[in-house]
Amino acid sequence: VEASIPEGQRAAWKKFSATEFKTKDEFEGEVVKHIETTLARSLFNCDELAAYGGTALAFRDRLVIEWNRTQQQQSFADPKRVYYLSLEFLMGRALDNAMLNVGMKDVAKEGLGELGFRMEDVISQERDAALGNGGLGRLAACFLDSLATLNFPAWGYALRYKYGIFKQEIVDGYQVEVPDYWLDFNPWEFPRHDVTVDVQFYGNVRKYMDESGKQVSVWENGEIVTAVAYDAPIPGYGTRTTNNLRLWSSKASHGEFDFTKFNSGEYEASVADQQRAETISAVLYPNDSLERGKELRLKQQYFWCAASLFDIVRRFKKSRKAWKEFPNQVAIQLNDTHPTLAIPELQRILIDQEGLEWDEAWSIVQKTFGYTNHTVLPEALEKWSVPLFQHLLPRHLQIIYDINLNFLHYVERNFPKDREMLGRVSIIEESNPKMVRMAYLAVIGSHKVNGVAELHSDLIKTTIFKDFVKVYGPDKFTNVTNGITPRRWLHQANPRLSELIASKLGGYDFLRDLTLLHKIEAYVDDKEFRKEFQEIKYANKVRLAKYTKEANGISVNPSSLFDIQVKRMHEYKRQQLNIFGVIYRYLELKDMSPEDRKKVQPRVSFFGGKAAPGYWMAKTVIHLINQVGAVVNNDKDIGDLLKVIFLEDYNVSKAEIIVPASDISEHISTAGTEASGTSNMKFVLNGGLVIGTCDGANIEITREVGEDNIFLFGNLSEDVEDLRHAHFYSEFHIDPMLQRVFDAIKEGRFGDAGQFSALVNSIVEHGDYYLVSDDFKSYIDTQKLIDEAYKDQETWLTKTITSVSRMGFFSSDRCIDEYAEMIWNVE
Ligand code: OAK
Numbered sequence: 001v002e003a004s005i006p007e008g009q010r011a012a013w014k015k016f017s018a019t020e021f022k023t024k025d026e027f028e029g030e031v032v033k034h035i036e037t038t039l040a041r042s043l044f045n046c047d048e049l050a051a052y053g054g055t056a057l058a059f060r061d062r063l064v065i066e067w068n069r070t071q072q073q074q075s076f077a078d079p080k081r082v083y084y085l086s087l088e089f090l091m092g093r094a095l096d097n098a099m100l101n102v103g104m105k106d107v108a109k110e111g112l113g114e115l116g117f118r119m120e121d122v123i124s125q126e127r128d129a130a131l132g133n134g135g136l137g138r139l140a141a142c143f144l145d146s147l148a149t150l151n152f153p154a155w156g157y158a159l160r161y162k163y164g165i166f167k168q169e170i171v172d173g174y175q176v177e178v179p180d181y182w183l184d185f186n187p188w189e190f191p192r193h194d195v196t197v198d199v200q201f202y203g204n205v206r207k208y209m210d211e212s213g214k215q216v217s218v219w220e221n222g223e224i225v226t227a228v229a230y231d232a233p234i235p236g237y238g239t240r241t242t243n244n245l246r247l248w249s250s251k252a253s254h255g256e257f258d259f260t261k262f263n264s265g266e267y268e269a270s271v272a273d274q275q276r277a278e279t280i281s282a283v284l285y286p287n288d289s290l291e292r293g294k295e296l297r298l299k300q301q302y303f304w305c306a307a308s309l310f311d312i313v314r315r316f317k318k319s320r321k322a323w324k325e326f327p328n329q330v331a332i333q334l335n336d337t338h339p340t341l342a343i344p345e346l347q348r349i350l351i352d353q354e355g356l357e358w359d360e361a362w363s364i365v366q367k368t369f370g371y372t373n374h375t376v377l378p379e380a381l382e383k384w385s386v387p388l389f390q391h392l393l394p395r396h397l398q399i400i401y402d403i404n405l406n407f408l409h410y411v412e413r414n415f416p417k418d419r420e421m422l423g424r425v426s427i428i429e430e431s432n433p434k435m436v437r438m439a440y441l442a443v444i445g446s447h448k449v450n451g452v453a454e455l456h457s458d459l460i461k462t463t464i465f466k467d468f469v470k471v472y473g474p475d476k477f478t479n480v481t482n483g484i485t486p487r488r489w490l491h492q493a494n495p496r497l498s499e500l501i502a503s504k505l506g507g508y509d510f511l512r513d514l515t516l517l518h519k520i521e522a523y524v525d526d527k528e529f530r531k532e533f534q535e536i537k538y539a540n541k542v543r544l545a546k547y548t549k550e551a552n553g554i555s556v557n558p559s560s561l562f563d564i565q566v567k568r569m570h571e572y573k574r575q576q577l578n579i580f581g582v583i584y585r586y587l588e589l590k591d592m593s594p595e596d597r598k599k600v601q602p603r604v605s606f607f608g609g610k611a612a613p614g615y616w617m618a619k620t621v622i623h624l625i626n627q628v629g630a631v632v633n634n635d636k637d638i639g640d641l642l643k644v645i646f647l648e649d650y651n652v653s654k655a656e657i658i659v660p661a662s663d664i665s666e667h668i669s670t671a672g673t674e675a676s677g678t679s680n681m682k683f684v685l686n687g688g689l690v691i692g693t694c695d696g697a698n699i700e701i702t703r704e705v706g707e708d709n710i711f712l713f714g715n716l717s718e719d720v721e722d723l724r725h726a727h728f729y730s731e732f733h734i735d736p737m738l739q740r741v742f743d744a745i746k747e748g749r750f751g752d753a754g755q756f757s758a759l760v761n762s763i764v765e766h767g768d769y770y771l772v773s774d775d776f777k778s779y780i781d782t783q784k785l786i787d788e789a790y791k792d793q794e795t796w797l798t799k800t801i802t803s804v805s806r807m808g809f810f811s812s813d814r815c816i817d818e819y820a821e822m823i824w825n826v827e
Contacts, residue, residue: 020062024110085157093123127185139482142488148243156246163284169649203219330368373675376675403427482681515808560643655679687804704809711785
């Protein structure tokens with residue numbers, strides 16, 4: 001209030017208030033002004049990067065105006081807000097999205113042309129904001145887009161990593177990791193040096209009785225690190241709402257460095273503290289669905305949760321409402337268990353700092369939080385050792401013990417006969433060392449728990465959270481099937497398809513209500529429409545072929561069937577099944593007569609994805625793919641019949657080129673392992689078909705598009721356990737077709753066989769945990785069906801158009817509406 005301008009001077013402010021460019025000339029004026037002044041360049045040294053900078057700053061100005069307006073309006077109306085806590089936001093590029101949302105891309109394109117630049121070149125100068133690993137991070141980014149588009153007052157909270165996910169280079173067929181320092185020019189962020197939070201670590205807890213006889217806990221003598229806020233505007237589409245993504249950066253609490261030490265000559269020591277503090281937000285952990293229990297990771301989690309909670313509570317307190325109103329003003333969604341510390345942190349704030357009684361505080365906490373689970377893989381379930389907790393967060397450990405004690409009392413009262421139950425549901429695992437089970441804490445501290453696709457939500461109720469369903473009843477658990485934003489994944493990635501659809505539906509309303517897509521099913525037999533649809537797919541394949549030529553130096557024929565598998569490299573996602581299938585295809589081609597080869601459907605198998613740096617098996621699969629490519633792509637007998645391409649450094653902006661170019665994409669995880677998958681939705685929305693297992697959202701995609709329009713194969717999730725058991729306790733025979741593949745590998749046809757022996761042995765000798773052999777025949781047979789189906793281009797086209805028209809359900813707007821209604825209770 002003190003900082004606002006007095007009434008008397010406001011007229012002058014209003015007169016000179018920032019305005020938005022409205023015409024091409026005004027746009028050009030803004031670009032040139034920013035290039036010449038903000039960037040201090042001129043028409044004699046303006047490269048494409050500077051043109052990008054000028055354009056981004058021109059659009060940024062427009063976003064900022066709407067952003068300020070939205071924030072002021074929300075401060076004034078003070079509605080219930082949604083806070084999405086996610087350690088990852090895989091945003092990709094922002095300029096194209098800003099232009100789409102502001103709605104002036106055509107104007108900008110013309111303006112840039114007059115200034116001597118091509119729009120595509122300018123857009124491609126931007127670095128991806130790659131603050132995430134894979135599905136979980138990209139989902140968070142889609143959700144921010146939908147939250148703003150649907151006008152929800154929502155904030156994202158995360159860390160401002162100095163280094164995003166590493167860049168992947170392929171050297172001699174091996175993955176090499178290169179750091180991603182992405183901040184050298186980032187016009188989209190605003191440092192808020194005035195918005196800081198001091199966060200404590202280590203130290204001890206002192207307890208005493210106050211005058212009233214109440215037990216008081218003081219956490220003291222810790223080390224303090226300061227969190228500084230950096231904000232980025234999140235514009236919605238077709239709305240003025242512009243929300244905020246707040247990223248925390250860590251720095252030493254005493255400023256730049258320790259002057260006492262510096263002045264007494266201890267130069268190194270004086271900067272050591274500063275560096276230690278800055279390390280907290282330095283780097284994104286590159287493990288997708290794997291927890292490694294490193295102290296720095298726990299520090300990151302607490303640092304981020306503490307800063308965000310402080311910020312949220314500070315905002316709530318401004319409204320001077322009673323504490324019991326907190327859950328009516330605040331909904332916090334936990335994106336997996338990474339932010340679970342927010343639960344004991346809010347409890348700590350309420351009881352230690354605000355003086356609430358335990359029970360009152362706990363009831364507020366439970367009503368505030370919702371928890372989304374994104375995996376049932378045991379290696380991804382977070383656990384932290386009790387000694388580490390005790391050392392780093394002594395007060396939180398006490399609170400967790402108290403939460404657990406109350407919970408176990410409750411369980412004991414309700415299940416007096418089931419003595420084993422207490423050990424099974426305890427937040428503390430009685431191992432050596434003892435471990436804190438974060439998922440259990442998240443379930444106990446939230447009012448709703450959701451999975452991300454129907455099968456997954458059912459599975460969590462019968463596996464990892466089975467006992468909690470008994471304790472709380474089934475209603476605490478629900479499903480919100482994932483979705484994707486059609487703005488980025490249809491309109492931006494595939495502007496021609498978006499335009500074709502708009503031409504039939506009379507405008508772009510479908511970008512705000514994707515269910516309207518069903519209306520294009522009426523054009524499935526329309527000759528003109530079909531022709532254009534097919535031409536667009538072909539043009540997108542040409543674009544990917546061009547990119548492949550530039551990036552890999554390999555020519556691929558756009559008339560071939562484009563088969564694509566792009567996602568993080570993981571044994572459960574089974575890129576190994578795919579490459580073994582490719583080898584099998586190659587061996588069959590080699591055995592054929594030249595006559596028979598002429599009848600074969602040419603195919604290009606594209607792969608892309610990063611392996612976690614320490615995940616040796618995943619790296620071996622990358623190496624095998626590249627070795628197979630080296631042999632197949634240079635085999636004169638084969639020519640265009642088969643090509644194998646590994647696309648280096650798969651990321652969001654590359655996905656925007658890759659996704660629209662598929663004929664078939666592969667979503668072939670062992671049944672029951674992929675919680676949802678979201679790229680499956682992107683590919684189908686762009687007119688590609690899917691080969692997939694009955695897993696994750698593939699099942700609901702099948703329900704929507706119809707069984708005739710998807711190629712399903714493989715064992716079902718309910719049979720997985722028995723099959724695994726049989727591998728050890730009955731005789732285990734490798735599928736003979738797969739054996740042929742292994743023989744070829746062992747003969748050294750793809751380079752030194754020793755390099756792949758562990759991969760082969762994981763199947764042959766170590767129980768084939770991911771059921772590659774069990775599903776192999778079914779996979780190969782289904783690929784043959786695909787070859788046949790593709791030859792009938794007319795029927796294929798009908799399948800793709802029909803599928804696109806039935807994808808309305810998979811918009812992230814629908815997800816956000818479901819979260820808002822079932823979990824957040826916001827309008
Ligand atoms: C990452 C770290 C820990 C736990 C889960 C993940 C993760 O990325 N899970 C993925 O989330 C996506 C969004 O819900 C799903 O589509 C993927 O199936 C799931 O693997």
